[in-house]
Amino acid sequence: MKKLCYLWLLLLSLAFTACTSYKSVPYLQNDSIVNQVSQNPQLYDARIQPKDLLTIVVSTTQAELAVPFNLTVPTIVTTENRNLNSQPSLQSYLVDNQGYIDFPVLGKLRVVGLTKSETETLIKNKLKDYLKEEPVVNVRFINYKISVIGEVNRPSTFTIANEKVNVFEALAMAGDLTIYGLRNNVKLIREDQSGVKQIITLNLNDANVVLSPYYYLQQNDILYVTPNKAKAKTSDITASTSLWVSATSILVSVASLLVTIFK
Numbered sequence: 001m002k003k004l005c006y007l008w009l010l011l012l013s014l015a016f017t018a019c020t021s022y023k024s025v026p027y028l029q030n031d032s033i034v035n036q037v038s039q040n041p042q043l044y045d046a047r048i049q050p051k052d053l054l055t056i057v058v059s060t061t062q063a064e065l066a067v068p069f070n071l072t073v074p075t076i077v078t079t080e081n082r083n084l085n086s087q088p089s090l091q092s093y094l095v096d097n098q099g100y101i102d103f104p105v106l107g108k109l110r111v112v113g114l115t116k117s118e119t120e121t122l123i124k125n126k127l128k129d130y131l132k133e134e135p136v137v138n139v140r141f142i143n144y145k146i147s148v149i150g151e152v153n154r155p156s157t158f159t160i161a162n163e164k165v166n167v168f169e170a171l172a173m174a175g176d177l178t179i180y181g182l183r184n185n186v187k188l189i190r191e192d193q194s195g196v197k198q199i200i201t202l203n204l205n206d207a208n209v210v211l212s213p214y215y216y217l218q219q220n221d222i223l224y225v226t227p228n229k230a231k232a233k234t235s236d237i238t239a240s241t242s243l244w245v246s247a248t249s250i251l252v253s254v255a256s257l258l259v260t261i262f263k
Contacts, residue, residue, distance in 0.1 A: 026205065027204050028205075028209070028210070029207060030208075045115040045116070045117065046115065046141065046144065046163045046164070046218065046219060047113055047114060047115055047218075048099075048111050048114050048116075049095065049112065049193045049220070050095050050097045050098075050112060051094070052095045052219065053093070053095075053141070053142040053143040054095065054101065054111075054119075054139055054140065054142065055090055055092055055093070055138075055139070055140045055142060056071075056101075056103070056119075056123065056137065056139050057070060057090065057137070058070055058123070058127070058135050058136070058137055059135060059136040059137075060131060060133060061133060065131060068104055068105050069104050069106075069127065069130075069135075070104070071090065071091045071093065071103075071104055072089065072090055073089050092142050095112060098112075099111060099113065099193070100112075103123070105130065109126070112193050116140070116141075116163075120138070120139050123137045123139075140163075141163050141219065143219070144159065144163045145157055145158065145159050145219060146158055146160060146165060146170055146217050146220070146221045146222070147221075148170050148171060148222075148223045148225075149223070150181065150223075150224045150226060150227065151177055151180045151182070151225040151226070151228075152171065152174040152175055152176065152177055152178065152181065152225050153174065153176060153178060154174050156173075156174060158170070158173050160219075163219075164216065166215050166216050167186070167188075167202060167204070167215055170217055170223055171223070171225075174223075180227050180228050180230060181225040181226070181227065181228070182226045182228050183203070183204045183205045184203040184204065184206075186201070186202045186203075186223060186224070186226065187199055187200070187201060187223070187225075187226065188200040188201075188202055188217075188222070188223055188224075189222040189223075189224065190221050190222075200214050202214065
């Protein structure tokens, strides 16, 4: 009878453990709460930070009028391209640590903290003194990148073409979490425009993460997926096994050498 009781207790503990483990796996649990919350939606727009690389193109109906305001790289003429109609390529603008770019004719412009749209408006207003018509100004990020590391299938740095990416999209690009990744302990490492660094913990099991101000990633953000205890134990076992194998190999080699010498 005691054995039967012990067996039932063992089965119950295994069932409880399995249930607990499953609860830590699915994303966005209790999602009904999110649908009931009153939201104030605002479309995300990236803001310029120091060390960002930008392309800025000024266009007018008469192309020659915009030439002085477009920063270009001169084309080097070689024997191969001498007869080709090669166009100069656009040069990028590096935002300095104080948040300025050096714009042709207009000089220093402070763009840090501005969105692309706000930067376009700023340049248009500055150009009113030089152009009779309102030009078309197009601003784009070149180096909008995020990194995903830790317990994911394909850790890497990714360039974001549309300059907008959320946490789940970033993890999808990295091949999703491995079975060893902690869904409730994903670290977001962020540095703001003044150089202040933050480490924010995100719980991807909780559906409220989609309402978090950190749901959308900024340029140069790093996502780190923390490994669970099982992975740590596996690493320890692997390291110990490798150490023992190496030590055994050395001992066998030494023993063989001694046998050969004293034979």
